Amino acid sequence: MKVLTENIYLRGVKKIAYVRRRIPTAIRAAYPPNVTHIIRSLGTADLALAKRLARKELTAIDEEFDQKREKLDLGLASVTSKRIARLSTKQLDDTVQFFMRSVLQFDEHKRQQETTDDEFDETSERLNSQRAELGRALAQGKAMTMFPALHGLLHLCGLDYVPDEDEAKRASQTFLRGAILTLDHQISRQTGNIVDTDSVASPVLHPLQIIAPERAPTPSGLVTWENVFNEWNTFTDNRPKSTTIASQTPWRDLRRFAALSNVLYPGQVTPKLMNEFAKDMKSRGLAVDTINERVSKIKGIYRIAVGRLLLDVNPAISTLGYKENTVQRRQKRRLPFDLADLNVLLGSEIFVGHARSQGQSGEASYWIPLLMYYTGARPEEIAGLALSDLIEDPEYGWYFSIVDRPTSEDLDLFSDIPKSHCRTLKNAASLRKVPVAKELIELGLLQYVSWLHARGSMVLFPTLVKDWHGKLSGSFSKFFGRYMRAQGISDKRKVLYSFRHTMKDLLETAKVPSKYLQRLLGHTTGDGAMTDRYGSDLPFEVTAEHFARIKFPPIPAKPWEPGKSSVSLKKKT
Structure with missing residues (x-):
């Protein structure tokens, strides 16, 4: 025997090549006693050809090892039985399919071995006898004999x-029919017909994986829902928690829906199932925008899994959501606050009587709505402001520097900001400088900042705490929604974000050029990725000049004073 490579040997006078692979100790029990190696001839003495054939043969051996390991794992998982009282139609059908395939595979293996005429005749007699017996039981309605x-x-x-x-009767009837069909295939083979096992009994999961997947090990070659989601989640470093949760919701919803069809792994999801999932979301009353967003997020998760070679195909790639007509979209569109709304909201007890939320919002109850009105910034952008973000330009006055805190390259710059108030902005275009309206100064913004400095705070709203989604503004947003309804503003198209729409209207009325309007609101300008990425560096003097043209309608809010009482959420009649 001559060693050619680690797993390839030559032997005999003709130096025929063969592979020899040691069976891993962990799966030795799956092979006959005293068998420690897999040995297979490559049928050639050509060394170059032998190396090519060996790669294919070794891969096949590895697949065999995986299958043996899977069967052993299933055997161990089957030691403690799980009690079940009912099988779904799909579970019962798949169990019958598993039985049929197992019997036909064993039958095929036996037929590869030579038999005598007597043995062949005995097999024919046995199969025909069993077929007659089971056929009679089916005809007489005695299916329980198969239980x-x-x-x-x-x-x-x-x-x-x-x-x-x-x-029991229902399951026995289905199993009896499956057993008869299996016998028919065996008898057909016995008469010399070709019966391909894969054609009549396609591969199916082990019953434990079908009926009690939580008890079964993951089949080799299949990745779990958690595997795929974790691959997507870690694809982006330090992905915001809110983004993770937003994608986790539709992924879990798809997993739940797939399980109803006995689809247990993400790689088994088909385009047809994805289409049915979209229809299911529609039937459950989800909004069109929500359905489309969920489909988009699932596409993105699958795209990463395919790109990382976890899965072969993206079943959601061609999935269509739904489209509303223009009338429906107009009816759902968020509306700005009009002058009457502003007078009601900003003339209420928070802004004239110095009442405050009973929760964590504190002084944010007063300042977040006003800052959104006078800056058009997003709630989370305002909630995470530090005192150092309020900067005075010697020529153009005060402005807010809205930045990520911290970014990966600027951690040291924000070391004095408490970790509780670290947050990232929506996108690169959100980084910008927003002038402070003179009305905010008149309402006491600088006095409020001095008040915070005296108490050792480094942030504008120290009482805010991140919610489960990682949002500092989450608690306040919920409070403001209730507070706004209590003031009699019942149109559901008017929400906290309506302040941004109000600012957009004011910017357009002031004829601010689109480029600067988009920059002030933290949107892309359309000038390209580089301009948008470094948009906060657009000439501030021009931004300030455009901003100064805005004519803010007067509001009834009184200058700031520390909160004196708790707000009432009783709806006005």
């Missing part, structure tokens, strides 16, 4: 099947 066989099969698979009488 012990079904119960025994499931028991070997780690399932203790204890159905009521009606369930």
